[in-house]
Amino acid sequence: MTVAVACDDLWKSYRARRPAGLRALMLGGTPRDTRFARQWALSGVSLGVNRGRALGVIGPHGSGKTTLLSILAGAIQPDRGRVAVNGRHASLLELGAGFHGHLTGRENIFLYGSTLGMPLKEIHALYAHIAEFSEMEGSLDRPLRRYSAGMIARLRFSVIIHSPADILLIDEVLTVGDARFQRKCLGALRQFKDRGGTLILVSHDMDEVAEVCDDAICLDFGSIVDAGTARDVATRYREQLAGRGRLGEAAAHARISLLVPSRGRPELLRRFLESTLARSERPDLVEVIVYADEDDPSSHGFQVEGLEVHTLVGPRATMGRYNTACFEKSRGEIVVIGNDDVVIQTRGWDRILREMHAAMQDGIYMAYPNDLFKGRGLSAFPILSRKACETLREPFPISYRGSFIDYHLLDIFKRLESHGHRRLIYLEEVAFEHMHYRTGKGDFDDTYGRRGRFADDRTFLQLRDERSAEANRLQDTIERDTPLAPRPVSASRVPAASLLRASLLDDELPWPWRLRLYFWFLARFAAAFIFRRGPSGG
């Protein structure tokens, strides 16, 4: 048998990551990737896959699986080590992206096929099969920007499985989409293998690995910790997870609470609940706490079979009070501040959260999912442990009327970062698609109008000392040391002064975050001025 893919002693670190611009050059680097305190994404990985075999790559979140696959695909270069790929390869590495929004599905099939090195004639010949496989013949003449993430993933898989590649490198993209189509993909992958194709599959789904792959490796902290037949490795990994559960029983079976204030859009709420149920691996360990206003009966009493949904009905209040009320009712170890205009796109999102939760031993972290729009840049849906919420005096300050709570929490964790504890975790593969950007705010969304778009700016600036104290509380919990007194900065009634004190001049914050806050607020003040609403209005 010949070797199709081999690599020898791969090392990769992400220390010099993403030079984002002049700003980064001048200020000496952007904040580093904070996912777990690891230096090497890969350290000394060697493997070989024979032609016609399928290798599964498993391991906990952030263990280097995607890095390994990207290096094999040639998308990134290793710091050290050699890669040999003998044959035509094609890779599915990224979620939700890769096509072009203004082209139709049909044109994207041609462009993507050509990207993979298929001649036009061949794509023409295969087009009917590709369209049929994707089961989207009806919508292929629509521009891609109207597709959901799941549809795009389907289309890409359909092209790639028809490409003449004899080596496929597939990251967890199969987790997007419904279960039936996922089965179909697995069937197609098996056929591909039977035709003599070589497959490397990164997956979190042990059944999938055991079913499709011959062999498997398990990565942890960038090294291969287990290798063997797929079935054995998957079984051992499961046992190990269970073992980790014995160490921290609560962590491995941690309950997840989704806090979801909703108003006047039952269709979206239902969609959110259904996606939560459909994409959860353990829906029995997930609970949703919905807050609905008294005067909005359309949102009351939602039930989805198989999912624990509690609806709190109460008076109209601020967003901070909604979240606080939901939090008080919740029981989960992991608290997700969600929204009703979200669709969860990642299958097994709950397991990824639990693994991340289990890895963070002291429970002080703030994670946030990929909203498929702003990605790393925005933490619209913070994920905190119950412990972190309880450590904070007021995790969701009730004075926030609208949507500033994510910034409030992010700011606290940025302060913690300055104290030397990097606890912000971006979960790129967990997709919480924010429909807000797809559907627009719509007529149903009178909340935005009534709240006053700029109502929370001042609240945010005035709570600066509170955030400083909160960050100190988190630090104490991490270090179990004597509490530090917050360093108060005298509050000012002048917005410009309080802005400077809470951003540029605040030496408890990392520089990039100071600049971002400063300019962002300046822009908001300017906008508020233009719209004649004033930041204190409401």
Added chain:
Amino acid sequence: MKIERSPLQLLEFLFLLARMELKARYKDRVLGYLWSVGTMFALAFVFWIAFKIIMRVEMENYSVYLITGLFPWAWLQVGTISAARSFVANAPLVREMGLAHAILPLSNVVAEMMHLIFVLPLVIAWVFFAGGYGPSVSWAWQIPLLLLLQVAFVYPIALICALANAYVRDVEHLLGIGFLVLFFATPMVYPISMVPEPLAHYFELSPLYALMQSWHSVFLEGALEPARVAYAAGFAACVGAVAWLCYRRFAPRIGEVV
């Protein structure tokens, strides 16, 4: 670890990418084409007012001079700036293609060339109505030659900018400023005879001037000065060599930085 492609496949790929760029530019509408042409004619009109009426440029067929300079310049400028974004804008494509294919910025340059070709009938019509003379036979070889020359001229610059922009995102903004300066530093909306003596000498050294002047002389005189073409081609070759070195040096890591 590149995906093997035959030259025909490369051309097909280039064609698909360029078509994508054009579609994005015209935003799926016939009106999109008219808008982008209309904008250029409006710009030409503004310059005509400014230079002909207000500053009293003494020149025969000034409007022809303007139009035949502005469109090739727009190709140069828009092509380079959009090519500068090409790696960043197509980041997933770059990552999944394995290597940052030099073909991405080329597709932007070619898309802009296609745009110029679409506009050529209008330009020729303008020459006919405003200048009063019809297309000359020699254009049949002069214009394609100039198109090729300009691709060779713009592409290496675009490639360097695209690489630079992948590493430092501010390049695309700096380019905007740079082109604004070059636009007025290249005698194109005004004749070189308006430039005072010691400066004019330096202005004439600009390879951009050689390129633009070639376009002008083709449309105004039906003649192409070999020295200018050779000068521009020589410059293109030098930048091409630099671009190739940059590409070899910086392209392998591009998947990580975009």
